[in-house]
Amino acid sequence: MALLGLPNAGKSSLLNRFLGQKLSIVSPRAQTTREKVLGIDTREGSQIIFTDTPGILETRYLLQEAMLEAAFEAMQDVDVRVFVLDAEDTGATPQENVLSRLRSDSAPVIPVLNKVDLASEGQLEALASWTREQFGTDGLRVSATTGEGMDTLRDRIVELLPESPFLYPADEISAQSVRFFVSELVREAAFELYGEEIPYSIAVRVEEFREGSEPLYIRAHLFVERASQKGIVIGEKGKGIRNLGQRARAKIEEFLGTRVFLDLWVKVLPRWKKDPVALRRLGYSWTESKG
Ligand SMILES: Nc1nc2c(ncn2[C@@H]2O[C@H](COP(=O)(O)OP(=O)(O)OP(=O)(O)O)[C@@H](O)[C@H]2O)c(=O)[nH]1
Numbered sequence: 180m181a182l183l184g185l186p187n188a189g190k191s192s193l194l195n196r197f198l199g200q201k202l203s204i205v206s207p208r209a210q211t212t213r214e215k216v217l218g219i220d221t222r223e224g225s226q227i228i229f230t231d232t233p234g235i236l237e238t239r240y241l242l243q244e245a246m247l248e249a250a251f252e253a254m255q256d257v258d259v260r261v262f263v264l265d266a267e268d269t270g271a272t273p274q275e276n277v278l279s280r281l282r283s284d285s286a287p288v289i290p291v292l293n294k295v296d297l298a299s300e301g302q303l304e305a306l307a308s309w310t311r312e313q314f315g316t317d318g319l320r321v322s323a324t325t326g327e328g329m330d331t332l333r334d335r336i337v338e339l340l341p342e343s344p345f346l347y348p349a350d351e352i353s354a355q356s357v358r359f360f361v362s363e364l365v366r367e368a369a370f371e372l373y374g375e376e377i378p379y380s381i382a383v384r385v386e387e388f389r390e391g392s393e394p395l396y397i398r399a400h401l402f403v404e405r406a407s408q409k410g411i412v413i414g415e416k417g418k419g420i421r422n423l424g425q426r427a428r429a430k431i432e433e434f435l436g437t438r439v440f441l442d443l444w445v446k447v448l449p450r451w452k453k454d455p456v457a458l459r460r461l462g463y464s465w466t467e468s469k470g
């Protein structure tokens with residue numbers, strides 16, 4: 180199944196809540212997730228493969244094209260689509276072209292009103308009547324924060340999933356690399372520390388991951404678009420990058436359950452968000468015609 184919706188609706192938070200583990204990065208700011216994040220949940224004889232996706236957005240540069248494509252690709256590939264709405268933001272409904280894609284026959288849609296812990300009854304009713312119009316059913320009320328409604332949502336998903344042999348071993352939680360999650364956690368720390376456009380101009384790539392070392396040695400490059408941004412990230416006397424390193428290290432240690440030495444380097448990769456060659460180097464992909 181795929182978690183789909185506008186940016187900031189709470190898709191990644193829902194994935195983490197389902198898995199009972201922090202897998203996908205979360206921030207109060209929109210457009211945090213840039214790629215699909217896979218989470219595998221096996222229990223009581225069923226296996227759900229959750230796909231978190233980037234928020235569906237209007238694209239202005241190539242990175243966003245890749246993000247949008249990842250979301251649409253997930254929408255196409257899955258058996259069940261969970262369409263997440265931010266219930267406290269009644270205006271946040273997507274445009275008709277997105278809705279018609281969502282409603283297309285290839286997979287059922289479960290509309291979900293997330294953040295019920297923040298929303299008023301009036302907001303919930305307004306959105307429920309909107310989902311009734313669009314999908315013929317009231318949005319399921321859930322909260323990724325309190326866990327409200329999540330069991331019901333899980334049951335609905337399982338009901339709609341087709342019978343199939345397990346695709347992954349029962350003890351596996353994701354199919355993506357540890358390097359990917361490490362780089363994501365560095366990005367999450369950057370969202371917490373830096374304002375304005377900085378987190379959006381940062382890409383992270385793990386360059387070295389020394390298995391067997393104690394503490395585990397990880398070297399990562401943090402790419403920014405301009406020299407001025409490098410200055411901001413590093414900060415006065417290196418204070419910024421030290422803070423970032425500490426925060427990111429704590430997150431990575433929690434994720435890996437082991438002590439980590441995190442070696443962060445800031446590099447300028449001019450206009451990487453718009454440059455097909457740079458984007459590919461950073462692991463983003465999209466169909467060729469847009470590159
Ligand atoms: N109060 C409350 N806050 C929530 C809930 N779900 C998510 N949030 C908050 O909403 C913000 C966005 O959450 P994310 O999970 O990053 O949202 P997203 O849909 O993955 O966003 P993008 O990756 O940018 O598309 C974060 O600050 C979350 O803590 C909820 O049920 N209740």
Ligand SMILES: [Mg+2]
Binds near residue numbers: 192231233
């Ligand atoms: Mg997200």
